[in-house]
Amino acid sequence: xxxxxxxxxxxxxxxxRIFHWIMVLAIVVLFITxxxxxxxxxxxxxxxxxxxMSMDWVRNIHFIAAFAFCAAFxxxxxxxIVNKGDRLFPRVWEGHFYSETIDVALHYMLLKPSHAxxxxxxxxxxxxxxxxxxxxVEILTGFAMYYMTxxxxxxGLLFGWVNVVLGGEMMTHWVHHIVAWLIILxxxxxxxxxxxxxxxxxxxxxxxxxxxVKFLEHVPKDANEVEPPKEAK
Amino acid sequence: xxxxxxxxxxxxxxxxxxxxxxxxxxxxxxLMGLSTDQVSKVVEAAEQKPLPVxxxxxxxxxxxxxxxxxxxxxxxxxxxxLSQIALEYDHLLSAASGAPFEAHLEETIEKYKGNYILCVxxxxxxxxxxVYCMSGGHTFxxxxxxxxxxAKAVIAYGTCAVSGGIQAAKPNPTGSSGIGYFTGGxxxxxxxxxxxxxxxxxxxxxxxxxxxTVPPLDGEGRPKQFYGNRIHDTCYRRPFxxxxxxxxxFDDAGAKAGWCLYKLGCRxxxxxxxxxxxxxxxxxxxxxxxxxxxxxxxxxxFWDDGAMTERLPxxxxxxxxxxxxxxxxxxxxxxxxxxxxxxxVVQKKKRIADEKKNEGxxxx
Numbered sequence: 001x002x003x004x005x006x007x008x009x010x011x012x013x014x015x016x017r018i019f020h021w022i023m024v025l026a027i028v029v030l031f032i033t034x035x036x037x038x039x040x041x042x043x044x045x046x047x048x049x050x051x052x053m054s055m056d057w058v059r060n061i062h063f064i065a066a067f068a069f070c071a072a073f074x075x076x077x078x079x080x081i082v083n084k085g086d087r088l089f090p091r092v093w094e095g096h097f098y099s100e101t102i103d104v105a106l107h108y109m110l111l112k113p114s115h116a117x118x119x120x121x122x123x124x125x126x127x128x129x130x131x132x133x134x135x136x137v138e139i140l141t142g143f144a145m146y147y148m149t150x151x152x153x154x155x156g157l158l159f160g161w162v163n164v165v166l167g168g169e170m171m172t173h174w175v176h177h178i179v180a181w182l183i184i185l186x187x188x189x190x191x192x193x194x195x196x197x198x199x200x201x202x203x204x205x206x207x208x209x210x211x212x213v214k215f216l217e218h219v220p221k222d223a224n225e226v227e228p229p230k231e232a233k
Numbered sequence: 234x235x236x237x238x239x240x241x242x243x244x245x246x247x248x249x250x251x252x253x254x255x256x257x258x259x260x261x262x263x264l265m266g267l268s269t270d271q272v273s274k275v276v277e278a279a280e281q282k283p284l285p286v287x288x289x290x291x292x293x294x295x296x297x298x299x300x301x302x303x304x305x306x307x308x309x310x311x312x313x314x315l316s317q318i319a320l321e322y323d324h325l326l327s328a329a330s331g332a333p334f335e336a337h338l339e340e341t342i343e344k345y346k347g348n349y350i351l352c353v354x355x356x357x358x359x360x361x362x363x364v365y366c367m368s369g370g371h372t373f374x375x376x377x378x379x380x381x382x383x384a385k386a387v388i389a390y391g392t393c394a395v396s397g398g399i400q401a402a403k404p405n406p407t408g409s410s411g412i413g414y415f416t417g418g419x420x421x422x423x424x425x426x427x428x429x430x431x432x433x434x435x436x437x438x439x440x441x442x443x444x445x446t447v448p449p450l451d452g453e454g455r456p457k458q459f460y461g462n463r464i465h466d467t468c469y470r471r472p473f474x475x476x477x478x479x480x481x482x483f484d485d486a487g488a489k490a491g492w493c494l495y496k497l498g499c500r501x502x503x504x505x506x507x508x509x510x511x512x513x514x515x516x517x518x519x520x521x522x523x524x525x526x527x528x529x530x531x532x533x534x535f536w537d538d539g540a541m542t543e544r545l546p547x548x549x550x551x552x553x554x555x556x557x558x559x560x561x562x563x564x565x566x567x568x569x570x571x572x573x574x575x576x577x578v579v580q581k582k583k584r585i586a587d588e589k590k591n592e593g594x595x596x597x
Binding site for chain 2: 035038039040042048051054055056058108110113114145148149151152157160161164167168169170171172173174177178181184185188189192196200
């Protein structure tokens with residue numbers, strides 16, 4: 001049997017990994033409770049007086065998950081500062097980014113048999129930038145609705161302008177709701193692409209979000225962007 | 234300039250007692266959202282300040298705001314008009330008409346330059362130079378600009394004056410908009426609502442009259458004391474919302490029992506007004522109390538924010554609302570992903586086969 005020489009690439013700091021899984025949990029909780037807030041359900045046709053379907057609780061869970069999610073960004077930012085592998089912003093200022101993105105996109109469109117191997121592929125990185133943009137919209141619109149219970153307090157002053165920009169608080173609800181669905185669409189695509197990279201391209205994507213490292217046989221194209229790899233024992 | 238009467242002078246003249254006067258002042262104080270220790274200031278102002286001159290003009294609208302205004306209970310609209318302000322010109326309430334009436338407007342503007350309060354109801358009509366709304370031989374926008382630039386303050390009464398109202402609903406054929414663009418540098422107080430609550434209308438004009446300054450305003454130029462709370466946050470049906478008890482249709486047991494109207498499209502969660510705490514007509518009732526969901530009439534674009542009995546705007550059959558679209562798109566994405574996965578497997582097998590063939594060719 002051919003001997004495999006694999007190298008260990010250290011990518012994701014524990015801060016990013018913990019943040020990632022908090023985000024996953026938060027998005028699931030926020031999405032479910034969010035749908036319940038928009039369309040409260042009647043449990044099993046029982047009169048609501050006798051059920052535990054409490055909007056108060058649903059909203060509280062929604063808000064707690066939202067604050068936890070926002071707080072988790074502290075981990076994300078710290079990881080970004082201390083670890084090269086956490087810096088996932090698409091390198092749009094580098095010329096090769098565009099050709100590489102097209103290369104990957106052509107492969108995903110099944111027009112090319114394969115794409116160059118990456119530790120963190122440029123198309124995926126762009127999609128993460130898109131996700132963060134969507135999360136930002138959710139945070140701004142969410143706090144705009146949340147804090148406007150007291151328009152003159154600090155929260156209302158910080159986020160109240162969002163309602164004006166979007167042309168009314170009704171639109172804020174609307175945008176918040178639509179973007180929530182877009183995030184779910186992203187999540188479906190994201191899970192698929194990660195599993196696909198794992199199974200089809202032997203990239204070790206899924207495990208890297210637990211262990212922080214990738215064991216790779218091949219040399220990825222963007223290896224120079226992170227710490228030099230170690231030899232696997 | 235002849236001496237102008239104060240509120241107290243007028244009360245004396247009419248033979249009303251000091252007690253009635255002070256009672257009026259107390260009512261005014263609470264109405265303006267001030268704390269009771271401000272009563273002395275209000276009394277002082279009412280004794281000394283001459284009655285404020287008010288010019289009240291009407292643009293593109295239904296005069297529903299005036300219908301609301303004349304139902305003000307505290308102070309009574311008649312008291313306000315006859316003994317608390319000096320209403321010099323009003324399209325609706327004045328007995329005079331024609332050229333002398335218009336001449337009186339010019340006189341008033343000239344005489345009280347920079348001292349009168351301009352109340353505006355109705356939208357400014359901007360399309361085709363504003364010909365769709367004429368007043369006294371001029372376009373309304375001309376009158377508005379002229380009257381506003383010489384005023385001490387402008388009060389925009391009603392959603393029309395604040396942001397265009399029903400005339401500005403899509404497709405807005407007359408190019409109607411709020412009056413903000415035409416008021417120049419004069420401070421504007423926005424009093425939205427369709428119509429605004431009567432006591433809010435009288436409260437705002439009395440605040441400017443007695444204190445000579447506009448009341449504290451929020452980011453959208455609305456007086457904080459009246460527009461500082463969401464209807465949802467002040468609603469007496471809020472406990473039903475928190476408990477998850479909703480009327481599902483207008484005729485079910487929940488609706489009869491007075492449960493929350495959230496699912497019937499109530500705009501309370503998006504609307505800032507005093508309906509929840511002041512209510513209408515001396516606290517008699519307000520839309521939600523009468524079983525009708527709030528339509529958000531003090532919001533800028535409430536005519537265009539989807540059907541008023543729907544929680545979120547729908548796109549009509551067969552597309553449905555955003556949740557249905559979202560669910561269909563998520564399903565489509567999942568199917569697409571599965572298809573892509575299958576195609577990828579086929580592609581990879583082909584690639585491996587090709588590579589093997591090439592390797593074989595190389596060895597030969």
